Amino acid sequence: MNTSLAVARRAALRARAAARVRTYVAPAATQAPAPTSPAPLTATMPQDDDPQLADYPRLPFVSKQTRPARGWEDQQFRRNYGEPLHEQEEVLSMWGPDVPVVPPQTALRWFSIAVLGFVSFGVFCNYAHPQIPAVRREYPFAGLVSELGGYEENKARVEQDTEADE
Structure with a gap:
C-alpha cells in the first residue's frame, strides 16, 4: 500500500x-x-x-x-x-x-539620513558641553620654560600676576 x-x-x-x-x-x-x-x-x-x-x-x-x-x-x-x-x-x-531588497534611491536616502544624524550629534556634543567650572593652572617663571628644557615649544601658560597689576 x-x-x-x-x-x-x-x-x-x-x-x-x-x-x-x-x-x-x-x-x-x-x-x-x-x-x-x-x-x-x-x-x-x-x-x-x-x-x-x-x-x-x-x-x-x-x-x-x-x-x-x-x-x-x-x-x-x-x-x-x-x-x-x-x-x-x-x-x-x-x-x-x-538582489537588492530596497531600491537604490531609498537606500541612498536612508544612508544620508543616518550620516546626517551622526554628524549633527557630533556637532551638538562639540558645542553643547559646559564650560570648565575651575580656573586652569598657571605656572611661574614664564611657564617653566627653563625647567622644561628651555624650548619655546614646551612653554606652558604664563602666570598672570594679579597683585602687580593693582
Whole structure:
C-alpha cells in the first residue's frame, strides 16, 4: 500500500516539475513575455541572435533569488532537475550577487539620513558641553620654560600676576 502511494506521489511531483519547467522557459518571440515575480533584476537583455546559442531557449534575465524558497526538486539552487539554465547562470544563480531588497534611491536616502544624524550629534556634543567650572593652572617663571628644557615649544601658560597689576 505504501509503495503504490509513494509511486503516485513521485509521479505527481514529476508532473508538477515538468509544469514548472514549462512556465520558466521563455515564451515564443511572437507572444508577449509571461510576467514572473517582480524583482529589481528584471531588466531584459537585448535579444540579439547569437549563433553560438542556436536553438537554445532564450530565458528571462531574472535572478533565482526572487523565486519562492519551497517547491523545488533542488531547494538549495531553487531549480528543478532538467530545467534549462540561463546563459548567464553564474550571475543569476543563488550564489550570484544579492538582489537588492530596497531600491537604490531609498537606500541612498536612508544612508544620508543616518550620516546626517551622526554628524549633527557630533556637532551638538562639540558645542553643547559646559564650560570648565575651575580656573586652569598657571605656572611661574614664564611657564617653566627653563625647567622644561628651555624650548619655546614646551612653554606652558604664563602666570598672570594679579597683585602687580593693582
